[in-house]
Amino acid sequence: xxxxKNLTKWYKTKxxxxxxxxxxxxxxxxxxxxxxxGPNGAGKxxxxxxxxxxxxxxxxxxxxxKKISWPVGLSGGFQGSMSGRDNIKFICRxxxxxRDEIRQKIDYVQEFAEIGDYFDMPVNTYSxxxxxxxxxxxxxxxxxxxxxxxxxxxxGDQTFKHKSNKLxxxxxxxxxxxxxxxSPEVLxxxxxxxxxxxxxxxxxxxxxxxxxxxxxxxxxx
Amino acid sequence: xRTAIQIQKSVVFAFFIRELKTRFGNYRLGYLWALLEPLGHxxxxxxxxxxxxxxxxxxxxxxxxxxxxxxxxLFFRHVWTRSAEAVNxxxxxxxxxxxxxxxxxxxxxxxxxxxFIAGFVVYLIGVAAFGIPVLPHRPLEVLCAYALLFIxxxxxxxxxxxxxxxxPEVKKCIPFITRPLYFISGVFIPLSVVPEQYRGWLLxxxxxxxxxxxxxxxxxxxxxxxxxxxYLGLSAMVSLCFGLALYRLTRFKLLES
Numbered sequence: 001x002x003x004x005k006n007l008t009k010w011y012k013t014k015x016x017x018x019x020x021x022x023x024x025x026x027x028x029x030x031x032x033x034x035x036x037x038g039p040n041g042a043g044k045x046x047x048x049x050x051x052x053x054x055x056x057x058x059x060x061x062x063x064x065x066k067k068i069s070w071p072v073g074l075s076g077g078f079q080g081s082m083s084g085r086d087n088i089k090f091i092c093r094x095x096x097x098x099r100d101e102i103r104q105k106i107d108y109v110q111e112f113a114e115i116g117d118y119f120d121m122p123v124n125t126y127s128x129x130x131x132x133x134x135x136x137x138x139x140x141x142x143x144x145x146x147x148x149x150x151x152x153x154x155x156g157d158q159t160f161k162h163k164s165n166k167l168x169x170x171x172x173x174x175x176x177x178x179x180x181x182x183s184p185e186v187l188x189x190x191x192x193x194x195x196x197x198x199x200x201x202x203x204x205x206x207x208x209x210x211x212x213x214x215x216x217x218x219x220x221x
Numbered sequence: 222x223r224t225a226i227q228i229q230k231s232v233v234f235a236f237f238i239r240e241l242k243t244r245f246g247n248y249r250l251g252y253l254w255a256l257l258e259p260l261g262h263x264x265x266x267x268x269x270x271x272x273x274x275x276x277x278x279x280x281x282x283x284x285x286x287x288x289x290x291x292x293x294x295l296f297f298r299h300v301w302t303r304s305a306e307a308v309n310x311x312x313x314x315x316x317x318x319x320x321x322x323x324x325x326x327x328x329x330x331x332x333x334x335x336x337f338i339a340g341f342v343v344y345l346i347g348v349a350a351f352g353i354p355v356l357p358h359r360p361l362e363v364l365c366a367y368a369l370l371f372i373x374x375x376x377x378x379x380x381x382x383x384x385x386x387x388x389p390e391v392k393k394c395i396p397f398i399t400r401p402l403y404f405i406s407g408v409f410i411p412l413s414v415v416p417e418q419y420r421g422w423l424l425x426x427x428x429x430x431x432x433x434x435x436x437x438x439x440x441x442x443x444x445x446x447x448x449x450x451x452y453l454g455l456s457a458m459v460s461l462c463f464g465l466a467l468y469r470l471t472r473f474k475l476l477e478s
Contacts, residue, residue, distance in 0.1 A: 011477070053318035055476050068318070076313035081243055093235030094319050096223055 002028040002051065004202070007060035009046060020046050022200040023060070028193075033176040035187035035208045037215040038197030044180045045150065047197065051178060052148050066145035075135040080124040084115070084134050087123060091138060105141040112137035112167070140167055147171065149179040184212035228319050236328030244332070255336050256343055259295060263287050266409045277414050280442045282353045288344045289439050290408045290432045293367055296337040297374045297428060298399050303329045304378035305395055308386040308475060315476055322475040323468060326382050330375060362438035369457045370431035376460025383467050386475055407432045412446035420447055427456035
């Protein structure tokens with residue numbers, strides 16, 4: 001369960017406070033994957049960052065006891081002069097893993113990404129596809145209760161796409177996802193319930209299809 | 222569930238290893254460089270100021286005198302300059318929820334501290350090899366002076382990290398301050414050789430206080446020309462409190478991408 005309690009979030013702008021959320025209280029129920037919909041600039045990414053714990057509300061609280069991932073496929077944190085292996089070790093250390101666990105994760109990512117010798121070369125030398133494979137594999141190597149997905153999940157060539165979709169479906173047997181996308185079809189395929197962000201409020205709908213319809217209506221206006 | 226302190230420990234440890242790798246990993250004999258840099262300083266300074274040093278401080282080995290000031294000074298300067306990049310260059314890592322803006326500063330401070338201690342010890346052994354007695358006269362006070370400088374450096378490091386993250390231009394100005402600082406902090410001359418009317422000005426600088434005090438208790442014959450524990454301690458406290466308060470006030474801003 002993830003609960004937002006009287007949550008308010010604003011950013012300082014030149015014209016004063018810009019409110020993204022105003023006194024929002026929502027409970028995302030247990031065991032459901034959530035699709036987040038909303039017009040550009042409505043606060044989808046802000047909500048994701050608050051759920052992932054990297055930004056905090058200005059007032060109110062976000063309460064959860066679940067393990068929540070970093071945004072899946074995140075590769076901005078890689079240090080270019082270090083190898084893929086060392087970068088993975090670094091993330092594992094942040095999460096306080098033991099030596100054996102780290103070795104396990106490395107094997108997992110190495111096997112999944114299939115980038116051969118590049119695995120021990122500086123990340124600077126990687127193509128964006130290779131970076132994507134490493135970071136996606138790394139996200140999958142960890143067991144979270146919720147995986148956060150922004151926009152598109154698939155990277156790389158066709159066979160890899162197939163492989164990553166399969167893996168992701170497996171993960172979802174045990175875990176849930178929270179997904180932001182502009183495409184209602186993608187959300188309907190991947191999530192159960194919908195959260196539509198509109199004018200600083202969150203409308204929670206029990207069926208993602210209804211949420212997509214609702215979003216279609218407000219988007220047309 | 223991990224406790225907050227366990228999380229902090231593992232994040233700082235992760236950054237520490239990363240710093241170690243990026244700092245030394247790219248060069249052959251990388252670790253040796255940390256020791257060779259001060260050697261250049263010691264040699265050049267001894268050649269230029271050696272005669273003056275021996276004349277004004279009879280009974281004190283001049284290279285040893287430099288070492289007692291150079292290492293803590295370099296420590297301070299490195300903490301300052303390297304902290305300036307610490308917050309900003311790792312913004313992307315804040316996407317991992319356990320990473321906080323200051324974690325990289327802690328790791329860098331820790332690394333600089335280890336370089337300071339290791340370098341100091343190696344050089345002491347080097348000087349001792351010439352048959353010169355190297356151990357401090359009153360070690361506890363020496364340690365105390367260095368510890369206060371350490372605290373002072375942490376505060377300065379946090380301020381420089383936070384301010385440079387918000388105003389990147391500031392980073393460019395740092396060399397303008399650190400270069401002259403080298404000459405007015407008493408790295409290679411004791412304050413007592415400075416004419417009395419100028420000492421008051423130089424004594425605004427807390428680093429000079431730390432070095433004078435450390436040397437006063439390191440060498441029995443060293444004459445402290447006006448440095449006080451009061452000023453050094455106060456500077457350390459003010460620096461640390463100001464740094465932490467500044468971070469506290471800006472931390473949400475620092476987390477925003």
